[in-house]
Every structure is written in structure tokens, then in C-alpha cells.
Amino acid sequence: MPFLALSGLSKTYPGVRALDEVSISFEAGEVHAIVGENGAGKSTLIKTIAGAIVADEGTVTIAGRSFADLTPALSRAQGVEVIYQEFNLVPTLSVAENICMGLSTNFFPDFKRMRETARDLLAEFGVDISPNTLVRELPSAQQQLVEIAKALAKSPRILIMDEPTAPLSLAEVDSLFAMIRKTKARGTCIIYVSHRMDEIFAICDRITVLRDGRHVATLATGETDRDTLIRMMVGRELTRTYPERSGSSGDVVLELDALEGNGNAPISLSMRSGEIVGLAGLVGAGRTELAKTICGAVAADSGVLRLDGKEVVFRSPRDALVAGIGLVPENRKEEGTFLEKPIRWNISIGALRFLTRWTTINRPAERKLAEAYRDRLKIKTPSLGQKVGNLSGGNQQKVVIAKTLAARARVILFDEPTRGIDVGARAEVYALMAELAAEGIAILMITSDMEELLGMSDRILVLHNGHLVGTLARAEATQERVLSLASGLKEDKAA
């Protein structure tokens, strides 16, 4: 008998059949991947197991007990723990308090024990985070590790992870995998949602494919391969992922002259129009911090920023966007989008100066603009009036990209652009970047995805501990060279 069985689950939202009679069974002690395109229904499926939403039809059976209307409390009582796609920590509490939340029913919390529990769990990960740190002070990769530790602290029988590695870099993915193997050996059933094929083949025993809310197949990992899976997910053949590039670049558009701030040492670099520059580094190297300094989210301590040869100072990302520098941020929930506002509104927010005559917004033009980007980026939604908060994770990311493009930025800083984006749409994002570069836009791409870094960059800059430690031309860049620079093993001459 399977440990967890879903049978005939259906869930309909206005205009969308998110789940369509899905039946899957899961065993104790297996790592079971759920894959599918953005909007395929993965997160919805997970939420029904967690009791966060109730399916219109169907049942969830856990260890022999069937539930038609599971609640979060009931689900947790069955030993289900979920690490959601979007963070769920309390930013104003400490790491220890977050990890131990819900563990004890004592009225007076035992802070000393909490700190010890947290320290032990984090040590198992090999992560060096003080239990006393407030969660809001941690970078997102470390927040994610805390989130995972918090779930493991409850010794769950079913552990569900929705894209757990999105904010992690290679080293942290390794420690996560070690934890998963340990947890699996204890007989826990692990459900693993990811868009990263290499991870799925590395850690999962079986794979379930969803497409448009329907169950397509459940396969043993050893009996399938990447291409077969992608074909099942996308419903068509996908060819080469990385676009051909002409490689020609124009004049220098953006120049940093010893720009220092936000924890980084003075950094000098220049970007030409039409160039895609990859920015590599380990978590904590200062990549996001640099992007934030460039676009004025954080004021620089010293140094000069030049756009088209003229010195500029931005007081906010909005300032920068109007001047022509757009940021597609890493954490869309916090910085990228207004979740309560419609898609159309979010896409056009930075483009209003092109859409406004006197004080009136040209609504038909606004709609056309939004439609154009919906089509170009394949944003999956029944209507552009839909709140962004109701879109699937990957589709929210596409809205953020659309917004920056619509503002006609000439320099775009992409911070982890394909995080949470499915394989099919990933190719679209790459093609789009190549197109933008061909139109003369300069692109700075921060990415922890090695394949993407090597596949897309004309030039790779590597940061280590807030210092620019190396520059690699496309032809000389290899995974080994990037990693050795990123880990501070070798210092190349910085350009």
C-alpha cells in the first residue's frame, strides 16, 4: 500500500483547470519528483496535500486515512511538512525561533534549547549561521536553508519541497542533497518539485509529469532521460536551448569607476551595448549587492557611475529605470511586483511615460503593450486583469521581466533571470536576451546556474567576497575556472 495516495484530485480556478483528475501514489523512503511547465499545477497539487487548499473533487490518503477536506492542521498532524516556493519565515524573528516554531507547546519558550536545536540542525547542513541572527538580515540562500532546517526539525513523515534549490548555489545544493539522502533513509517520503533536470536525475527515484493540470506519467528515474521528460512536459520537441549570437558589441554604455558600497569593495567595470556580461560568484560574494548599488536601491559609499559617458546618481530603482537601467530582481515577492495588482498594471508601470498623454493613460495602448509581452514571454493566464499574486511562480517572474522590457531599459540587470522558469520558457527567455542584445541593449546577468552562465555570457566577471577577482572571455571560460575564481583560489587580473 502506498504511503500517500492522491486520487481523482481536481481543482478549478476562474478560467483555469489547475488540477484535472490527478491520481498519484507515493512510497515511504522515496524521493518523488513532480515536474511540469509553469502553471502545470505542481504547487496546487502540493497545497492540496498540505491542506492549504481543498480540491473540488478527490481525496488525499495518508498512511491509510482518507481525507476529502484536509486542513493545514490535520495535514501537519499526519506528519506533512512543506517548504513552499515563496518564503514563509517570520523575518523579524531569529533563526532559532523560526526553526523551533510550532515544536513545543510550552507557554514559556525555552530560548536556550531552541538555540541548541537550531545550531545542531544547521551544523548538519554544514552552514555557519548564528541561531540568534534575525531572519530578515540573511541573504535568501541562507533563509532557504533555515526554512529547510525548520521543516526537518519536525521529523516529518512526508516532506514536500517546492523548488528548494532556487536560491541556492552549487555548494549549498550539495549539502541539501546530503540532507535529503539522510531524511530518505529514515523512511520519509520526499516530494521534490524542480525545474532543474540535473537535480532531478541526481536525487529522485521516481518522476511524475504534469501538463495542464493533468497527470501525464510517473516513471522510474533510471528508465527515462532528460529529453523524454521534456517532451512529456512541453508536449513538443525542444531543440537547442542557447541562441546563436553575433557577438558584436557597440560603445560603452555603462561604466563603474571604483564604485563602492553595500558591503562591496570598489569595483570598476564597463559594459558595451549589445553585450551579455555574466556575473558569477558564490552566495554572499556581493552580486545582488552590486546590482542594487548600480540601480540606486542602495546608495554607493564612493566611486562613480556613468551612463553613456555622463555621471549619474540614482536615488531609487525607479530613478534608474526612467534613466534607462532596469533591474529584474532576485526576489520578486519583495521587490519585483505588486501582487495585489493586475498583470496589465504591473507590466505597464515603468512604461507610463510612453503611454500617457497629458495626464491620461492611453488604455488601449496599455492593453496592447501588455498583450504583446504576454505573447512574447508566454505568460499563462486567463486574463491580463488577473492579480499577479494568483499566477504560478514562474509566470510571476515573467511579469517582472516584461515590466523591465516595457520600460525600454537600455541596460538590464538580470538577477537570476530563469529562477523558477520551466525548461520551455527558459529557452524563450534566452532567445529574448539574445534579441535584446542584438537590439543594442547591454545585459548584466547574475546567475548561479553554471550552464546558463557559460551558455549565454560574452564575458564573465567573477566576484569573491565583494571583490571583482577575475574576468573570463567567452572562449576561455570553463566551469572549473569560474569556480576556482569564485571560491577565491586564484586571482586573475581584473578588467
Ligand SMILES: Nc1ncnc2c1ncn2[C@@H]1O[C@H](COP(=O)(O)OP(=O)(O)OP(=O)(O)O)[C@@H](O)[C@H]1O
Ligand atoms: N489563487 C489562484 N487564483 C487563480 N488562479 C490560480 C490560483 N492559484 C493557481 N492558479 C492557476 O492555476 C494554475 C496552476 O498553478 P500552479 O501554481 O499550481 O502552477 P505550477 O505548476 O506550480 O507552476 P510554476 O512552475 O510556475 O510554479 C496556473 O494557471 C495558475 O495561474
Ligand SMILES: [Mg+2]
Ligand atoms: Mg509552483
